[in-house]
Amino acid sequence: MSEIRYPVERLENFIHAVLAAHDVLDDHARICAVRMIEADLHGMHGHGIFRLPPYCRRIREGGYNLRPDIRAERETHVSALVDGDNGFGQVVVTFAAELAIQKARESGLAWIGIHHGNHAGAAGVYAALPLAHDMIGMYMAVANANHMPPWGGVDMLLSTNPIAYAIPAGEEPPFVLDMATTETSYGKVKVYAQEGRPMPEGWMMTKDGKPLTDASRAEEGFLLPIGGHKGYGLNMMIGALAGVLNGAAFGSDVIDFNKDFKTPTNTGQVFFAMRPDIFRDLDEFKTEMDLRIREIRNSAPMEGGGPIRIPGENLARRKEQMRRDGVPVAAPVVVQLRGLAEELDLEDKLAD
Amino acid sequence: MSEIRYPVERLENFIHAVLAAHDVLDDHARICAVRMIEADLHGMHGHGIFRLPPYCRRIREGGYNLRPDIRAERETHVSALVDGDNGFGQVVVTFAAELAIQKARESGLAWIGIHHGNHAGAAGVYAALPLAHDMIGMYMAVANANHMPPWGGVDMLLSTNPIAYAIPAGEEPPFVLDMATTETSYGKVKVYAQEGRPMPEGWMMTKDGKPLTDASRAEEGFLLPIGGHKGYGLNMMIGALAGVLNGAAFGSDVIDFNKDFKTPTNTGQVFFAMRPDIFRDLDEFKTEMDLRIREIRNSAPMEGGGPIRIPGENLARRKEQMRRDGVPVAAPVVVQLRGLAEELDLEDKLAD
Numbered sequence: 001m002s003e004i005r006y007p008v009e010r011l012e013n014f015i016h017a018v019l020a021a022h023d024v025l026d027d028h029a030r031i032c033a034v035r036m037i038e039a040d041l042h043g044m045h046g047h048g049i050f051r052l053p054p055y056c057r058r059i060r061e062g063g064y065n066l067r068p069d070i071r072a073e074r075e076t077h078v079s080a081l082v083d084g085d086n087g088f089g090q091v092v093v094t095f096a097a098e099l100a101i102q103k104a105r106e107s108g109l110a111w112i113g114i115h116h117g118n119h120a121g122a123a124g125v126y127a128a129l130p131l132a133h134d135m136i137g138m139y140m141a142v143a144n145a146n147h148m149p150p151w152g153g154v155d156m157l158l159s160t161n162p163i164a165y166a167i168p169a170g171e172e173p174p175f176v177l178d179m180a181t182t183e184t185s186y187g188k189v190k191v192y193a194q195e196g197r198p199m200p201e202g203w204m205m206t207k208d209g210k211p212l213t214d215a216s217r218a219e220e221g222f223l224l225p226i227g228g229h230k231g232y233g234l235n236m237m238i239g240a241l242a243g244v245l246n247g248a249a250f251g252s253d254v255i256d257f258n259k260d261f262k263t264p265t266n267t268g269q270v271f272f273a274m275r276p277d278i279f280r281d282l283d284e285f286k287t288e289m290d291l292r293i294r295e296i297r298n299s300a301p302m303e304g305g306g307p308i309r310i311p312g313e314n315l316a317r318r319k320e321q322m323r324r325d326g327v328p329v330a331a332p333v334v335v336q337l338r339g340l341a342e343e344l345d346l347e348d349k350l351a352d
Numbered sequence: 353m354s355e356i357r358y359p360v361e362r363l364e365n366f367i368h369a370v371l372a373a374h375d376v377l378d379d380h381a382r383i384c385a386v387r388m389i390e391a392d393l394h395g396m397h398g399h400g401i402f403r404l405p406p407y408c409r410r411i412r413e414g415g416y417n418l419r420p421d422i423r424a425e426r427e428t429h430v431s432a433l434v435d436g437d438n439g440f441g442q443v444v445v446t447f448a449a450e451l452a453i454q455k456a457r458e459s460g461l462a463w464i465g466i467h468h469g470n471h472a473g474a475a476g477v478y479a480a481l482p483l484a485h486d487m488i489g490m491y492m493a494v495a496n497a498n499h500m501p502p503w504g505g506v507d508m509l510l511s512t513n514p515i516a517y518a519i520p521a522g523e524e525p526p527f528v529l530d531m532a533t534t535e536t537s538y539g540k541v542k543v544y545a546q547e548g549r550p551m552p553e554g555w556m557m558t559k560d561g562k563p564l565t566d567a568s569r570a571e572e573g574f575l576l577p578i579g580g581h582k583g584y585g586l587n588m589m590i591g592a593l594a595g596v597l598n599g600a601a602f603g604s605d606v607i608d609f610n611k612d613f614k615t616p617t618n619t620g621q622v623f624f625a626m627r628p629d630i631f632r633d634l635d636e637f638k639t640e641m642d643l644r645i646r647e648i649r650n651s652a653p654m655e656g657g658g659p660i661r662i663p664g665e666n667l668a669r670r671k672e673q674m675r676r677d678g679v680p681v682a683a684p685v686v687v688q689l690r691g692l693a694e695e696l697d698l699e700d701k702l703a704d
Contacts (some may be wrong), residue, residue: 232663233663244637280599295509
């Protein structure tokens with residue numbers, strides 16, 4: 001077995017049960033379960049159920065506040081600083097997203113900063129939340145382990161700092177872009193390591209400047225930014241706006257959540273929601289989004305290339321397929337999850 | 353002579369005089385002059401005085417509205433759609449920037465969309481405008497000539513679509529990131545062509561997938577996005593938010609302003625300004641920006657690498673140097689400008 005497929009609801013219920021057994025509040029456990037499986041549905045398996053065992057370890061070592069008082073500070077009609085009070089990242093960002101959507105409904109747009117949050121998983125999952133309200137979403141985060149040096153340097157002061165945008169369309173699937181500002185995410189490197197697959201050149205580099213393709217040797221090297229100094233600049237911009245501006249960790253203050261399961265991470269994120277109709281009638285906007293999406297998709301492919309993809313359309317296809325055929329969980333993760341189920345004596349032991 | 357240096361004020365006055373002689377309103381001519389020389393001061397010479405001859409050609413062929421009624425539509429406390437009425441891009445974006453800064457002063461932040469605008473030059477020049485008000489700036493634009501196909505395609509439906517961010521610091525120069533979502537800008541390619549310099553591999557590709565390094569053959573190939581599909585995604589996001597959302601040109605509707613000097617471009621841009629103190633006390637924020645900037649700059653360089661640069665710090669240095677030693681204008685541009693001065697019988701013929 002290299003992977004086993006389980007129905008969406010079964011995995012959600014499994015995560016819920018595991019977290020509840022760890023004394024996580026019922027509604028928090030439910031939100032975590034839904035957001036984590038959404039990450040799997042987005043194809044971001046490095047942020048999906050894969051993360052449950054390390055989250056449990058973090059709970060056990062006291063790294064989370066299981067009774068957080070998540071609240072908005074410095075609130076205006078169009079902004080707030082959310083104090084996550086060291087609660088689950090999924091719960092804190094969901095709180096911020098709902099607040100942003102509510103403010104955007106009334107005022108057109110809203111920018112919510114977060115501090116004292118935690119790792120929340122796939123950026124695209126959050127950026128996509130406003131889509132159900134016909135709104136545009138944007139999300140950025142200071143990621144939780146520094147695996148990249150500044151451009152031209154070797155001290156690992158930067159993380160993968162992802163940014164994601166979601167833009168509604170009409171009949172076409174929405175545009176959803178979810179990207180680390182590094183060539184790849186460390187989560188993906190971990191999946192490659194777990195699966196024993198070699199990484200393409202350009203993802204990582206050793207400290208003496210050579211390409212690193214063996215994912216199991218990730219510790220010996222560092223991630224590379226997209227577009228050289230440009231990706232480094234984007235990465236630092238996210239650090240400034242999601243980290244420094246919110247009084248959250250950036251640079252040497254970032255806790256490596258894969259090594260330290262105890263120290264609060266003070267994770268910083270930004271969530272932004274905006275109503276298209278403050279600029280253009282919604283239907284007109286969605287119709288032209290369809291037109292531009294089709295124009296690009298139907299344009300001529302390179303010889304031997306194609307099909308031309310729109311960011312998010314694979315996602316829509318993949319989601320549908322997983323809802324039908326089940327969500328794939330890699331074999332080594334299944335082993336860990338079954339171990340958790342045994343230990344906690346859960347009803348569902350994730351047998352095939 | 354490969355370049356001649358002129359004092360800032362002399363070049364500003366020269367642009368002002370040339371535009372005024374073309375029946376441009378006095379205050380519009382002044383704004384254009386200042387913004388264009390700011391582009392040169394930012395080191396973005398492809399968007400500086402270099403553009404004056406093609407702008408003049410555009411005026412003569414009737415491509416601009418020289419008496420535009422630039423106004424805000426669909427206004428809220430935190431947003432507006434600015435109708436540029438086909439006026440000069442520099443004037444329209446400056447109008448939007450001032451409106452955004454005023455709204456952000458009152459409401460914390462503001463997002464201004466622009467349609468019926470024109471090429472406005474260097475993105476970083478605009479993003480940096482809020483810095484004087486201790487605000488964060490962001491700017492994006494649908495650029496004015498499609499030189500890039502969708503990822504995996506060959507039909508040139510996309511432009512260089514730049515994005516720029518400016519973030520205040522305390523004692524350190526502000527963080528200013530100004531980047532095309534392509535590996536390079538077409539403006540830079542034109543400068544290389546003008547100077548007869550070969551381009552690095554990776555900037556452009558021929559239609560059959562080979563590297564293109566001869567800038568004078570730019571017409572035979574296309575620009576490449578940063579980070580492959582990621583840069584393509586960012587580029588399309590900008591197209592959607594600066595173009596489609598504002599009812600401005602994107603995709604096949606983009607006019608190539610280097611070939612067509614007559615058709616209104618309906619250029620779309622986004623200008624965003626935000627007060628840091630809606631999230632954190634300003635002094636605290638600026639002090640920590642200094643700390644993070646220094647931490648990164650002083651980190652260990654790669655062997656044979658370094659110094660480690662902060663986006664914007666070169667800019668600050670370069671600006672100061674040009675204010676002292678003059679702004680360099682490439683020899684072929686000087687020839688064109690002197691031609692204009694002769695033709696218009698200006699007082700300053702730009703003699704050495």
